[in-house]
Amino acid sequence: xxxxxxxxxxxxxxxxxxxxxxxxxxxxxxxxxxxxxxxxxxxxxxxxxxxxxxxxxxxxxxxxxxxxxxxxxxxxxxxxxxxxxxxxxxxxxxxxxxxxxxxxxxxxxxxxxxxxxxxxxxxxxxxxxxxxxxxxxxxxxxxxxxxxxxxxxxxxxxxxxxxxxxxxxxxxxxxxxxxxxxxxxxxxxxxxxxxxxxxxxxxxxxxxxxxxxxxxxxxxxxxxxxxxxxxxxxxxxxxxxxxxxxxxxxxxxxxxxxxxxxxxxxxxxxxxxxxxxxxxxxxxxxxxxxxxxxxxxxxxxxxxxxxxxxxxxxxxxxxxxxxxxxxxxxxxxxxxxxxxxxxxxxxxxxxxxxxxxxxxxx
Amino acid sequence: xxxxxxxxxxxxxxxxxxxxxxxxxxxxxxxxxxxxxxxxxxxxxxxxxxxxxxxxxxxxxxxxxxxxxxxxxxxxxxxxxxxxxxxxxxxxxxxxxxxxxxxxxxxxxxxxxxxxxxxxxxxxxxxxxxxxxxxxxxxxxxxxxxxxxxxxxxxxxxxxxxxxxxxxxxxxxxxxxxxxxxxxxxxxxxxxxxxxxxxxxxxxxxxxxxxxxxxxxxxxxxxxxxxxxxxxxxxxxxxxxxxxxxxxxxxxxxxxxxxxxxxxxxxxxxxxxxxxxxxxxxxxxxxxxxxxxxxxxxxxxxxxxxxxxxxxxxxxxxxxxxxxxxxxxxxxxxxxxxxxxxxxxxxxxxxxxxxxxxxxxxxxxxxxxxxxxxxxxxxxxxxxxxxxxxxxxxxxxxxx
Numbered sequence: 105x106x107x108x109x110x111x112x113x114x115x116x117x118x119x120x121x122x123x124x125x126x127x128x129x130x131x132x133x134x135x136x137x138x139x140x141x142x143x144x145x146x147x148x149x150x151x152x153x154x155x156x157x158x159x160x161x162x163x164x165x166x167x168x169x170x171x172x173x174x175x176x177x178x179x180x181x182x183x184x185x186x187x188x189x190x191x192x193x194x195x196x197x198x199x200x201x202x203x204x205x206x207x208x209x210x211x212x213x214x215x216x217x218x219x220x221x222x223x224x225x226x227x228x229x230x231x232x233x234x235x236x237x238x239x240x241x242x243x244x245x246x247x248x249x250x251x252x253x254x255x256x257x258x259x260x261x262x263x264x265x266x267x268x269x270x271x272x273x274x275x276x277x278x279x280x281x282x283x284x285x286x287x288x289x290x291x292x293x294x295x296x297x298x299x300x301x302x303x304x305x306x307x308x309x310x311x312x313x314x315x316x317x318x319x320x321x322x323x324x325x326x327x328x329x330x331x332x333x334x335x336x337x338x339x340x341x342x343x344x345x346x347x348x349x350x351x352x353x354x355x356x357x358x359x360x361x362x363x364x365x366x367x368x369x370x371x372x373x374x375x376x377x378x379x380x381x382x383x384x385x386x387x388x389x390x391x392x393x394x395x396x397x398x399x400x401x402x403x404x405x406x407x408x409x410x411x412x413x414x415x416x417x418x419x420x421x422x423x424x425x426x427x428x429x430x431x432x433x434x435x436x437x438x439x440x441x442x443x444x445x446x447x448x449x450x451x452x453x454x455x456x457x458x459x460x461x462x463x464x465x466x
Numbered sequence: 467x468x469x470x471x472x473x474x475x476x477x478x479x480x481x482x483x484x485x486x487x488x489x490x491x492x493x494x495x496x497x498x499x500x501x502x503x504x505x506x507x508x509x510x511x512x513x514x515x516x517x518x519x520x521x522x523x524x525x526x527x528x529x530x531x532x533x534x535x536x537x538x539x540x541x542x543x544x545x546x547x548x549x550x551x552x553x554x555x556x557x558x559x560x561x562x563x564x565x566x567x568x569x570x571x572x573x574x575x576x577x578x579x580x581x582x583x584x585x586x587x588x589x590x591x592x593x594x595x596x597x598x599x600x601x602x603x604x605x606x607x608x609x610x611x612x613x614x615x616x617x618x619x620x621x622x623x624x625x626x627x628x629x630x631x632x633x634x635x636x637x638x639x640x641x642x643x644x645x646x647x648x649x650x651x652x653x654x655x656x657x658x659x660x661x662x663x664x665x666x667x668x669x670x671x672x673x674x675x676x677x678x679x680x681x682x683x684x685x686x687x688x689x690x691x692x693x694x695x696x697x698x699x700x701x702x703x704x705x706x707x708x709x710x711x712x713x714x715x716x717x718x719x720x721x722x723x724x725x726x727x728x729x730x731x732x733x734x735x736x737x738x739x740x741x742x743x744x745x746x747x748x749x750x751x752x753x754x755x756x757x758x759x760x761x762x763x764x765x766x767x768x769x770x771x772x773x774x775x776x777x778x779x780x781x782x783x784x785x786x787x788x789x790x791x792x793x794x795x796x797x798x799x800x801x802x803x804x805x806x807x808x809x810x811x812x813x814x815x816x817x818x819x820x821x822x823x824x825x826x827x828x829x830x831x832x833x834x835x836x837x838x839x840x841x842x843x844x845x846x847x848x849x850x851x852x853x854x855x856x857x858x859x860x861x862x863x864x865x866x
Contacts, residue, residue, distance in 0.1 A: 114529070114609075115609075115612035115613070116530055116531070116612070116617075116660070117617070117656040117657065117660060118612055118615065118617045119558065119617050119649075119652050119653045119656055120558040120559060120560050120561070120615075120616060120617060120649075120652060121560055121569075121615040121616060122560075122649060123560045123561040123562055123564055123635075123645050123649060125560070125566075125569075126560050126564040126565050126566050126569065127564055127635060131564075131635050131636065135634050135635060136634040136640070136643070138634070138636065138637060138638040139638055140638055140753045140754045140757075141636075141637065141638065141753060142753060142754070151636050151637070151638075159636065161636070165485065165486060166486055166587065167485070167486045167487060167488040167491060168488075168586050168587065168588075169488040169491050169492070169584060169585075169586055169597070170491055170584070170585050170586070170587050171491040171492070171494040171495040171502075171583055171584055171585075172495070172574035172577055172578055172583045172584075172585065173494045173495070173583075174491055174494070175570050175573075175574050175585065175587065176570075176571060176574055178567075178570065179567035179568075179570045179571050179574075180567070182566075182567040183567050188566050188567040188568060189564070189565075189566060189567075190564075190565055190566075190567070190570075191562065191563045191564045191565065191632070192563040192565075192587050192588055193563070194563075194592075194629075194631065194679055194680045194681070196586075196587065196588065198587070201636075219486050219487070219490070220486050221484065221485070221486075233590065235590065237518070238509055238512035238513070238517075238518045238519070238520075239488075239505070239509060239597075240520065240538060240552070240554065240597060240598070241518060241520060242518060242520040242521055242522050242523075242538070243518075244518045247512065247513070249480075249488040250480055250488075250513070253480050253483065253485055253487060253488060253489075254480070254483075256485035257482075257483030257484055257485045260483075260484045260485050263485075277772075280772075280773050280774060281772065281773075281774050282772035282773060282774075282778075283590050283772075284590050285590065285681060285684055285685035285772050287684065287772060287773065287778045288681065288683075288684040288780070316814065316815075319813075319814070320775065320815070322775050322776055322777075347773070347774065347775075349774050349775055352774070353815070355521065355522040360517050360518060361517075362515055362516035362517045365516065365517070373684075375678050375681040375682075375683055375684045376676070376677045376678055376746070377676035377677070377678065377691075377743075377744070377745045377746060378676070378677060378745055378746045378747045378750055379722050379723075379724055379745055379747045380724060381724075382678070382683050382684065382780055384778060384780070394516045396476060396513040396516065397476040397477065397479040397480050397513055398479060398480075419718060420718070420722055420747070420751070451777060452776075452777065
């Protein structure tokens with residue numbers, strides 16, 4: 105027999121660990137048996153089982169971008185207060201799963217001391233779902249974390265309290281790719297480009313397939329062209345709406361432009377089916393400048409939207425439901441946002457968004 | 467250890483304020499890690515110049531996988547050599563994002579050794595994200611992750627990491643076991659998840675009830691949303707408690723019902739369950755008194771996506787009601803047919819929602835063998851541009 109060491113087996117396709125490994129005993133015992141839940145106070149919820157068992161959830165906000173030091177600090181808090189069990193939410197909050205009611209308040213104090221406000225439940229603003237921005241993305245038209253931090257610093261009182269008429273969900277995507285799927289949020293902050301791609305011919309020849317660059321354009325603004333005898337593409341500028349899809353498939357179609365990139369604000373989307381059906385967000389403000397590090401124009405605009413809605417909406421009414429009740433003319437009047445050409449759709453099926461009745465308030 | 471402490475006057479502004487600061491997180495990692503330190507430097511540059519400094523990824527990953535790693539390179543590698551490579555690893559999260567302190571510490575130890583020490587808890591699709599490392603660190607990180615029982619998630623034109631709400635683990639409204647189905651689908655589609663072979667990405671999202679806490683209807687190609695088809699469960703004594711405690715049941719509950727299927731006479735809440743559209747509002751408002759019915763399952767919707775390429779779409783109804791219990795045979799067969807038709811006929815970078823728009827929902831249904839039903843449309847077509855496929859021939863006997 106030749107002396108061959110068997111290669112260690114390389115593990116692949118094992119999938120994630122089974123979730124049961126990480127469920128606290130109270131959840132295993134009451135899985136599928138929960139009877140009701142209610143919010144005890146901001147950021148604290150009790151879930152009560154048919155068996156009478158009570159699970160307390162304490163929710164804290166997070167910047168999503170976490171160092172391992174912070175995750176270890178969360179782990180220490182979980183050991184101290186929730187038998188080592190914790191989870192994260194779809195909006196990047198951290199939740200501690202507490203069974204001993206007397207540990208709730210000390211946990212809240214420790215979280216606050218760590219710099220993480222407790223809240224985000226019920227009629228509040230929960231954490232902003234967002235993308236990577238300048239921290240990690242090649243196509244970002246704005247930063248993500250910095251805008252989110254600036255907006256939440258401004259609105260944190262609505263996270264830690266429940267004084268709003270209904271839920272308010274804010275999301276940010278740093279370009280139209282919308283990794284954060286912001287298109288159904290009460291308020292969406294969306295990074296936008298405003299200039300067509302600049303074709304870098306040498307790079308294009310080396311890195312890109314011309315047919316896929318051409319077919320990437322939803323408005324047929326990119327077409328094949330031979331320039332100085334070399335196959336390339338040209339951009340019909342008046343057809344370009346700056347979506348950057350060509351740039352996604354071809355790095356030689358760069359749109360990033362510090363002078364013209366910025367932020368647009370969208371309102372009135374929702375995903376829940378409660379009362380009204382899910383809705384897309386609609387354009388409220390076509391352009392605000394990138395003004396790092398604090399984006400004051402964006403924070404002012406978001407605060408205005410939140411406060412006008414909070415003042416005028418009925419109980420439970422989400423941003424979109426409120427606007428549907430009062431109508432868009434009144435929305436623009438109350439918020440003081442000027443209505444302009446960019447608000448009117450001119451993409452496919454735009455006619456469906458025109459007002460096709462005389463149901464108007466005068 | 468980082469060689470120098472960077473001056474970051476713009477980012478320092480974002481350490482102030484009450485909301486937790488990502489700059490503090492990066493700085494905390496940068497104290498010990500050269501990659502995080504160069505990230506801080508490059509980000510400050512972006513804040514000065516108002517532009518990002520990352521280049522497109524190339525093909526980068528672990529052996530035998532086509533997804534799970536997002537290649538990223540600095541366009542200022544001379545100035546920030548430690549982020550010349552700064553790849554993201556997507557790690558498939560446990561369903562429902564439940565963890566123990568023990569496993570989180572072990573994940574941190576791996577990332578301390580092999581990467582920037584920065585993470586996202588979690589990425590938009592649901593993965594635990596390890597943010598930033600070098601190409602040569604990918605395989606060793608992967609080895610340690612699999613030894614701990616973790617695997618990479620999806621990226622590119624593959625099945626993306628499925629995700630779900632916490633479902634039956636902590637919510638009485640879960641109409642099916644979202645975490646069990648998420649785990650099942652993740653395991654069933656391991657090959658499709660790790661080896662991109664579709665026209666474009668495919669996302670599954672599981673929400674236990676129509677409140678849709680994971681936004682399935684807005685961002686998943688297949689949105690599986692719990693619902694029920696019998697009567698809302700009512701605890702009359704608990705309704706009386708809400709009324710006694712000062713809730714205006716007429717105004718807060720009845721007047722907000724989109725189906726107008728409720729009446730309140732001050733004592734009894736009458737519900738016309740035949741007319742109920744399962745919106746959840748009354749149940750949300752009175753969780754102690756009302757609950758979804760007992761005949762529970764899910765509605766399957768198809769086709770949601772963000773704007774790129776042809777515009778954003780919400781998912782629309784494909785199967786109005788389905789029971790979802792292991793071994794999920796009916797669901798797997800349905801998904802199999804859809805994948806087959808879409809893979810065969812979809813164009814490069816065409817999500818299934820856009821594919822349906824192009825070929826027509828009617829043709830799509832025919833191809834996957836699902837009968838059209840009125841639940842699938844908001845209303846029938848308004849235009850007369852019908853592609854009639856059946857007609858009579860002059861000599862045919864069966865004309866009427």
